[in-house]
Amino acid sequence: MKRLPIDDVWPDLRDALRAGPNAVLVAPPGSGKTTRVPLMMLDEPWLGGRRVLLLEPRRLAARSAAAFMARSLGEQTGETVGYRVRLDTRVGPGTRIEVVTEGVLTRMLQEDPALEGVGAVLFDEFHERSLHADLGLALCLEAQSLLRSDLRLVVMSATLEAEPVARLLGDAPVIASDGRAFPVETIYLGRSAERTAEFGPHFRAGRAGALERDVAAAVMRALTEREGDILVFLPGAGEIRRTEALLSAERLPSSVEVMPLYGSLPAERQDAAIAPAAAGRRKIVLSTSIAESSLTVEGVRVVIDAGLMRVPRFSPRTGMSRLETVPVSQASADQRKGRAGRVAPGTVYRLWSERDHALLPEARTPELLEADLAQLALELAVWGVSDPERLQWLDPPPRGAFAQARELLRRLGALDADGRATAHGRRMAELGTHPRLAHCILRAHSLGWADAACELAALLGDRDLLRGERNADMRLRVDALRRAARTGSPPQGADPAAVRRLLAEARELRRAADRIVRAEGAASGGSAAAAGPGAPAAGAAAHGADAVPVGLLLAFAFPDRIAQRRPDGRYLLANGRGAVLPGAQPLSRAEYIVAAELDDSGTESRILLAAEVSAADLERYCAESIAAEESVEWDSEARAVRPLRRIRLGAIVLKEGRLAHPDPESVRKALIRGLQEAGLEALPWTKTARQLLARMRMMSRFGGDWPDVSEEALLSRLDEWLGPYIEGATKLQDVLKVALADALEGMLTWRQRQELDREAPTHITVPSGSRIPIDYSDPESPVLAVRLQELFGLKETPKLANGRLPLTLHLLSPAHRPVQVTRDLSSFWSEAYFEVRKELRSRYPKHVWPDDPLSAAPTNRAKPRGNH
Template sequence: MLPIDEFLPQIERHLATQSNLVLQAEPGAGKSTALPLSLLNAAWLKGKKILMLEPRRIAAKSIAHYLSRQLGEPVGQRVGYQIKNERKIGKETVLEIVTEGILTRRLQSDPEISEIGLILFDEFHERSMHGDLSLMLALEIQQSIREDLKLLVMSATIDTGMMSKYMDGAAVIECPGRAYPIEMEYRPASRESIVARVMAALRSVLGSSESGRYPHGDTLVFLPGQGEIKRCLKEAKENLGADGDILFLPLYGGLSLAQQEQALVPDPSGKRRVVFTTNIAETSLTIAGVTCVIDSGLEKLLIYDPVSVMTRLETTHISKASAEQRKGRAGRTQAGRCIRLWDEAKQRSLRDYQGEEVLSADPSSLVLELCMWGAGNYEDINWLTPPPEAHYRSAQNSLIALGLIDSKNKATELGIKASSIGLPPRLAALLLKAEGNVETQIAGDLAALLSERDIFIPNNGSDIVARLLALQLYRNDRSAALKEYPLHRFAVEQLKTNALSLKRILKRSIPIYDVSLEQMQTVVGKLLLFAFPDRLGKSRGSGNGRYQLANGRGVFLFDDDPLYGSEWLVIADCDAQKKEGRIYSAAAIEFDLALENLENQLVEKELVEFDPKKQKITGRRVTEYGAIQIKSVAMTEIPPEKFQQCLLQVFELRGLEILNWTPRCEEWLGRCQWLGQHLKSFPELSKTNLLNTLEDWLLPYLANINSIAELKKINVFELLLGTLSWEDQQTLSTQAPIEYQTPSGKNVAIVYDSQQGPTVSVQLQEMFGEIESPKIAGGQIALRFELLSPARRPIQTTSDLGNFWKTSYFEVAKDMRGRYPKHRWPEQPLLEKPGKSIKRR
């Protein structure tokens, strides 16, 4: 008996009277198996069918086979499934298990879904973008035209409160799972590679089970991605499986379904298995015989960059919910063991739930589907979790450029066709824009090639044309193709199947043509431009493998790549790393062909800019495609308005110092700033203010200037004076004077120090007879005097001369007489004649 069994009557009663339900059932409860079977003959269905959404193809197929065996029937009788390129559904089928793309197409093409009474959303915690979309569409159908439609969302780990609220207050039923005790072990992270740490854990697992301490079962190893799986497989086969008693298997989405299925069933000869997997094995899939889980705690996510409209792959830590799902795999059939390659402190810091795909992935397909649904306005959509608005707008712009939607967020005729193909929008556009039989044949092969994993084994270059030629030879002579090209046999067979499927979708009966290398290169470059117009790349220089893309990003090729040295490329796949991304698949294209296909999108403009080497402003007429400069011709004459506009930009970058900015200018501006701070009637002036008003006081005098050398010949000081009225100039002269005249008649510069205020540095004897400190700025501020010794060193600083003569002068004079006996230090300084400090003979 499964834990879900005692909850089945409650679930049936609720669905009989209510429209929506959220079921939280822990791993092993039987929600994906026992529950669907129990609902097949529910009276409230009134003879209608059940649609069950499974996010992963292998899970959909596996569950369909399992349920059919439970009924003693072949798949396709009462229980069927439909996944990409595979359909097992018959006239008697009442439970259809489908993947996300299939369900979306079903809802789009037949919004009434009159044959369907219940939609089950399994493993909804995965929060895939199209899973969210399908639930959104189903709720809208339910609320508008199908009040009788039932919706049941199921998951082991999900925020049930959020789901209940989104589904109009749906009830929540919680069901425990069936799990045996699992012994936990945490291993703190180290500087060793993830492969080395996995191998160390695996050695301990295999050794301890041989000793009898732990059950003698299979081991499931969770790794972030395909690369880590392949490295672990190689290491394990070389160092742990020499005697052949252990079977090491991979399990990830890029494998064929047949290869994936091999990892799900026990070995017929009874060998122990170690399955290296991604998060594909986290839920839904039951891998028989597993008693131990080794968890790296990592997963790989595609992160969308809305600026470049590209994605990059990032390795990140899993959530607590995912960790629990993975752990549960070890205790499905008996007591087990789970080794986590992180410590308990890290476990506490993990986020609670898995991140929603819609927050990080490319939303182009989602946007196209919403525009098809008539709900393309971001603000009006009933989001479960909204994507970042910048991502959504970026995807809209990309779809408009592809011709799939219009500026009013309506799907075009091309967009409607593209949506029905089941390919990403770019590849659908490529396929639909092909003309003639040869182009269409190549387009089908190309779209199929780019939608699945690489048919070449790793590190064999990025050339798409080479792969299509390999496929062509494989069709004609399989053994010759396998000898000549580094082909993955399973991958190329899958490619053939997918290409044939696309032909059927297009309803085109096209004979297979043998295409020459030259023709293939021409057509592939053209077709790729249909799909990736923003990824046309121009070499940054001969022989360096670095390219400037039209979208503004930089990418590179390794120097052993067959395409290295090509001047122009169209890039189908690359990563969007922060500096420069690596090119994974591309094709060379002739410049003239690229120009022919992009002619209507070229932009011509006059570019006027400052040349720091020549120290002058230069002009060019340029032709651009996005961030790529196609053509550049020097301008013989620069229009005055463009020249002055460029000058303004130069001033913004270089400041006023690029002018003939003399110390006199600096001193004048300092006086103005100081006076403006203390005299409200005086205008406020600063470098910022002057830069903001260049068009008023400077640009009218620069009409015939075209170099920095000529600019520096201008008498800037005279132009600065012109910024003040005659009255303000007089005020500046009297209230913030340049100099102070001592009682002896000597003129001494006033330094307008921003911290200390206006200061005069003068020999003490020059000030004899000055009764008090003079005041400026309308009598508000007293001058500050720095009184100097005969050696021109400061001996006293004061802004109150009157008090100085009465008090501290006498202490200063007493000290100075001893040090400078030949100089004047009188007892009555105010009666003394000002002038030189030395005594007269």
């Protein structure tokens, strides 16, 4: 067996695992950590004949690693070394090393938390920080702590920051290998890795854009400048197909073959892409980040890196996930670069500039911090953990996203009121797909639509089958897949391999669902088994044997995305968000739809995939999400109370009608809310009521126990002082009949009323005998407007509020025009009166203007009687 760099550090790793249960192994690509360490563990005494589990983040890497190790032993896969990945398992009774994908480990732990028969779990390429890797490590650490102190855990990576992981593993030793890498020259081509936005329209339109043209140009340059096979990193399958088309148009030499490599390709095409090129031939492999780590593409001497990758991002604001194209991290770029130096000196062409490289993030953000956490929350609930803080994490799940995930699970019936996994939730987790899809499949199974639900789940878990189809109707995709299953012919323009894969996925989901339902039926004495194949199908019978209610199936999976058409053609989702179908299409006329895929980049989400659902189906099959609501509301336009009965599905109102016998107290409170919204000025203010309010405000200025009658206080306490006077009223028109003065006076005690009349009277009697009204418009400065002659003989200014507030006197001429304003009448008589007297005598000569106004007789007439 050829010696590898990892062999040099194996003694250190071996000693560490003999001394303690955990270790961290850091080794660059090509050092042999993935394929050599599990084999070297087989003879360790602590393993005691038990199995080694090697976790790989991708199915291709798992199958490739297992095949390589099996060949090194001279065996076939499934003997000493086997693998377990979704839809494909090759293990036998003598298998000692199982290479598994991370989701498979989660299922193994849920079925056997002690992992009996397993001696070690190796987490390969942990730097990728996938959600299932973080979850698997957290569950393994708890299993080790509570059940299996002898279980060995090894975290392995090429670019891992080892110290935090070592601390998480109980200050585990860190073993590092220098590896064996040849020098790689880096050539920067100048495209900015940040300029991802410009690619979006090209992606959606399905046309080759600037990105693909730049990549194709770099490939052509590398073919002439460098030797060896070329590995090209692109963000997704769409970019790979468009770049492949461009290269095909370039009339490549006959010795050059272009091969795609991405996760949804059939296994045989993936294997062909990573196999060595035939003698005398060159290979160009167009790959996603699948080839970034834990996978060797034989013969590669040149890497061309577009600097982009596609990652799922979850938005707690909308509760939805979307794939985003983002720049790679520096660590990922270095991983990709290293692929060119595995067998000989190589070259990497980076489509961005050296300056932009320094601006890239150092490492990728853990998926746990950005992804939809519904599946993680369900797995934790099945494990028996409602609070993730109970477990050990490198980065704990974000609280907001985790809370939203639990709320969704409750809505799907996976969690009970206390947050524990229900029997239905355990079945959902066992199915191993996203909780939304698992709930849909299990619910549809009992209604006779299991096949359709499994096909729908397969379609939703993959890329759009009808790429480039502008019609968002999901029924087109389901019908196309079902036709392909019947005829064996894929839809026009669809990838035949993708169709085969989708049908295989649907069949596997159906088998798993049947298995779960049978087990449940056996456990419950057969009652649940009635939902299996050939059983009565209530839903199918109601719709017709061949009808597939795609919209209803989507409603099972996405109850929060059931949508109602608004008058303007846009849609309101059950979760309260707005959404719109792009362009005019048949679905645009549907009253109700269910959105399966949304782009939530704007204020209103763009509906990418959806299906129509009938109101009758919603009422019949989604009753658990529908609630009757009685409300008594204020209609600001009608200025009246509206008692309503609504049938709601989340934010959607399915039906609305008048509530026949509303609660009188609710009506009164709604009326009060409406009056508060309208403001004080909407009330029936009379001159008397306004004066009373002003008098009360004046008295409250001087303390005591006077009620607060400011505008804010009156509005906030409207129910207290006005409520008793509007019993039976239902609209503003009824309130206009209320005597506000009586309502305001009702706020006062008998003593306060007496004091108000005494200290803030409505009128005051002046020396002439006239009863003059006081103007309280400004409670801080009440005004008495009186003719000057009527105050002869009055020495001091009249005062209110027990002598604390002098009146502001507007002294008037005989024609009631103001001649002086004063709050100090005594000073006016002694100082200003004589100047005023001169003017008044000239203007009103028939009136008496005495030299001594304090001894003169007051009068309210033009001139005193008897004075001729």
